[in-house]
Amino acid sequence: MTTMRIEDEIKQSAFKSEFHKAYINLLYTSNYLEQEHGTLLKPFGITSPQYNVLRILRGQHPKPATVSLLIERMLDKTSNASRIVDKLEVKDLVTRKQCPDDRRTVDVLITDKGLALLKQIDVLDDDTKTGIHNLSEKEAAELNRLLDKIRD
Amino acid sequence: MTTMRIEDEIKQSAFKSEFHKAYINLLYTSNYLEQEHGTLLKPFGITSPQYNVLRILRGQHPKPATVSLLIERMLDKTSNASRIVDKLEVKDLVTRKQCPDDRRTVDVLITDKGLALLKQIDVLDDDTKTGIHNLSEKEAAELNRLLDKIRD
DNA sequence: GTACATTAAATGTATGTACATATATTTGCA
């Protein structure tokens, strides 16, 4: 995508205020990054939420994770972890088995195939390749401060 | 939601870099704002994409808009405008009729009922009530600059 | 120890997203 101000990108000539513009700009930029990432993942046959779950599972490995833990750590808390795990299980990227200690919970574990897939993706998914690196480190820190303040 | 740094919200103790953290923070904050907005709209029986389409149609009113124009102005360009218009049509918030000049295109027009609904929502949807107003105007402008830079 | 509340995960349903394909109409050019 070529350089564009948010006004041009959504063909809206004016915003009510700098606040309103920032609101739209934030949603738009997030979509932009997510779409870019989805495109990167496509050749590997997984979607962005599936990738995020795999990453959490690698973080736990060799310990298993429960579905609750996945929900807790997912970016989108309201998404449906069970069904994302379904898709990963079909692809043999994770295993799922009832936990003997508490039979309500399920132990989800990343497989060797899952770990190998992530390793392949790691090479491409270096964050120096994301748009974030158009910022200086100081700017990135400032962005973090502003975003945390929005959610206060 | 109570004040939290992004580390605490997704229970991740450390990020690789300030850049990586900013990336996650941006996606997370966008989700947060979208969810907040969805909750606000729920009592009115429309979803966030449906609301956005209605807003575009109000901007055109009393002229109609084509589906192409809707796609052009939607935040998420790849979403399916036809089906969102379907939902709005069922609720009598828009009308759709073939355009006589070019019978490939469709004139989508917001109804009085649609306009009345937006008017109701306007009262609540003042952007001073969004998290963006935790920022000063200067900070909002800085946020816009950083976001535009990310998409460069 | 039975009854009731709580918790963990799965399932149902409506909507939206992503992307490929289909259908109809118009445009442009040989």
Add this chain to the structure above:
DNA sequence: TGCAAATATATGTACATACATTTAATGTAC
């Protein structure tokens, strides 16, 4: 004119989201 390319919209399919409900297991109060 006639026919291929381009355009506008709709449709099909797989996946995800949002949220309510269900099922099963556990905890707890009596």
